[in-house]
Amino acid sequence: MPKFVDPTPPGQCLFCRLVAGEIPAARVYEDARTLAFMDIGQVNPGHVLVAVKRHGAMIYDITPEDAGAAMQTAQRVALAVREAFDPPGLTILQCNGVEGDQTVFHFHIHVVPRHGDDGVGLSWPRKEPPMAQIEGYAERIRAALAGA
Ligand SMILES: [Zn+2]
Numbered sequence: 839m840p841k842f843v844d845p846t847p848p849g850q851c852l853f854c855r856l857v858a859g860e861i862p863a864a865r866v867y868e869d870a871r872t873l874a875f876m877d878i879g880q881v882n883p884g885h886v887l888v889a890v891k892r893h894g895a896m897i898y899d900i901t902p903e904d905a906g907a908a909m910q911t912a913q914r915v916a917l918a919v920r921e922a923f924d925p926p927g928l929t930i931l932q933c934n935g936v937e938g939d940q941t942v943f944h945f946h947i948h949v950v951p952r953h954g955d956d957g958v959g960l961s962w963p964r965k966e967p968p969m970a971q972i973e974g975y976a977e978r979i980r981a982a983l984a985g986a
Pocket residue numbers: 846851852853854855892893943944
């Protein structure tokens with residue numbers, strides 16, 4: 839497997855623009871290494887995406903510190919999702935890199951609550967609820983994080 843070569847043109851990365859606040863997103867958590875926000879493709883209600891701020895497509899492309907921070911943020915968010923939505927199940931998955939049809943090269947983890955018979959398949963067409971609904975989900979998770 840060749841080493842990761844970043845193909846992203848400078849200034850064109852969606853996630854970098856999101857981290858910089860140039861693109862609006864329903865953020866739920868941020869620290870020095872990671873950003874957690876509601877994915878507009880709500881596989882299931884309460885679906886959060888935890889992204890490492892620096893570039894690197896796969897887990898072997900990022901530093902141990904960023905890998906640890908990503909998992910710590912994913913756990914923090916998962917606990918908040920459990921408090922906010924009380925889902926009967928929750929799945930953490932990662933599908934990065936070219937093989938995952940990614941066009942954004944930031945290692946990221948999907949935190950996907952499962953409700954009832956919901957699956958976790960990241961299939962098309964994606965569920966894209968209105969932004970106000972996504973912001974409502976984000977507010978519930980932020981409240982849970984603030985109470986933690
Ligand atoms: Zn970027």
